[in-house]
Amino acid sequence: MRNIKRSTRSLAIVLCLIWQPFVQAEDAKASAPAPEPEAKMQVTQHKATINGKSIKYSVHAGDTHLKDKKGKLTASIFSIAYIREDVDKRSQRPLLFVFNGGPGSSSVWMHMGLFGPKRVVLPSDATNVGAPPFPVENNPQSLLDVADMVFIDPVGTGYSIPLGEKKGKDFWGVNEDAASLAEFIRVFITKNKRWNSPKYLSGESYGTTRAAALVKSLQEGWGSIDLNGVMLISSILDFQTGDFTDGNDLPFVTFLPTYAATAWYHNAIDKSQYKNLQEFVEEVRQFALNDYASVLLKGALASEQEVSAVVNKLHQYTGLNENYIRQSNIRINEFAFMKELLRDRGEVVGRLDSRYIGEDANKVSSRFEADPASYAIDGAYTAALQDYMANELDVLREERYNVLSGEVFSNWNWLYGDSPRSQGFVSMTPNLARAMRQNKDFRVFIANGYFDLATPFFATEYSMNHFGINKDKVTLTYYEAGHMMYIHQPSLDQLTKDIRAFITPKK
Structure with missing residues (x-):
């Protein structure tokens, strides 16, 4: 029995000596850094x-x-x-x-x-x-x-x-x-x-x-x-200038001329008194910088007369319903505008390019299901x-x-x-x-x-x-x-x- 154990122990030692180089080689492969990938270049x-x-x-x-x-x-x-x-x-x-x-x-x-x-x-x-x-x-x-x-x-x-x-x-x-x-x-x-x-x-x-x-x-x-x-x-x-977040009124000012240009393009407003888009946009710029920015800055200090005047102008420039504008606290973010502008036609306007129009399955949702300007191109x-x-x-x-x-x-x-x-x-x-x-x-x-x-x-x-x-x-x-x-x-x-x-x- 002792001889059998001794023989088994000897065999194990021999096997270890035989396999050790292979194990070491495999360990070396595992620890070696991966080969650098080829930088392909076609000319x-x-x-x-x-x-x-x-x-x-x-x-x-x-x-x-x-x-x-x-x-x-x-x-x-x-x-x-x-x-x-x-x-x-x-x-x-x-x-x-x-x-x-x-x-x-x-x-x-x-x-x-x-x-x-x-x-x-x-x-x-x-x-x-x-x-x-x-x-x-x-x-x-x-x-x-x-x-x-x-x-x-x-x-x-x-x-x-x-x-x-x-x-x-x-x-x-x-x-x-x-x-x-x-x-x-x-x-x-x-x-x-x-x-x-x-x-x-x-x-x-x-x-x-x-x-x-x-x-x-x-x-x-x-x-x-x-x-x-x-x-x-x-x-x-x-x-x-572009992030609609609570407490930041600046985007409502900076987006307004684009809202107006979009309404112009889709004939959602009366364009008869303006020679061209550029003249119209310049008028909206001045309103945004002055009357609109002032009322936003004043907040609750703005008089009802001032707020009503702003609501009327926003309606004139964007074509949005006056009641909708007032209920939005005269602050309309981009996604609300894109959905609301042509809602009565059952259409939404694009974000990347508001000339594009699309149709949503849900006509009463607060924002479009996807950007028509994106999936179009x-x-x-x-x-x-x-x-x-x-x-x-x-x-x-x-x-x-x-x-x-x-x-x-x-x-x-x-x-x-x-x-x-x-x-x-x-x-x-x-x-x-x-x-x-x-x-x-x-x-x-x-x-x-x-x-x-x-x-x-x-x-x-x-x-x-x-x-x-x-x-x-x-x-x-x-x-x-x-x-x-x-x-x-x-x-x-x-x-x-x-x-x-x-x-x-x-x-």
């Missing part, structure tokens, strides 16, 4: 006629890997860059970094709607586009004749993802987002030898907030990346980009391309500096004012849609009239369309002329 060559000129250009569609100070991977940023090839002095050629907003949106909208050499063409009259196939055409108004362009998808959008030990939430915030995109820009201009090129940022919607945050991240401090300017499409810079832009990338840019990936991520939006960290949005309002205009003081060549271009109920033009005007902004360095333009004014062909025609003039050096 294709193209020709196009843009702004009446025949040009040659290359498209660089793929990943840029970001690393921390220790050289560890942190993120893979997907971008599509357009580089004109038939140029002599590339260092003098403007470079545009373009992104959309959300937060949580890819750059598909500005890419396939405004700046890129290909464009999905939608009806200018704000009708629903239906199902595919959607018309994708050459864009002769692309800015590629005068500038190289880089369309950026932040982490969590497009094909951009966190890497290594990082998680999505490490990038989803005002500060975090600006830091990662600033690093992307630094890496891009380094790899492509573009440090001395004129540089512009172009953002839409929350992308304008991002652009203003990036101005601070890029320009301030030693080793700065100075900018020639920013182009803000449908801007939201100071969230107090989303499928077209999504299909157009996917088809274009696969068939013309050789980008064919099975991973989901995140056009707009609710996960990013719902997990966004609004803390910026010492001002968490939950306890205050993010304010970005001071960044632009400081940039103007510190950089004599820094300029701002802002495009506004009269029918934009997401980022109203009067809120932007408020921002540009405060915080020490040098108005001589600001170009404000207006279009009879909505948030994505480039959907409207006449607005696109004018917008591209305005932007081209902004970035083209004066001779």
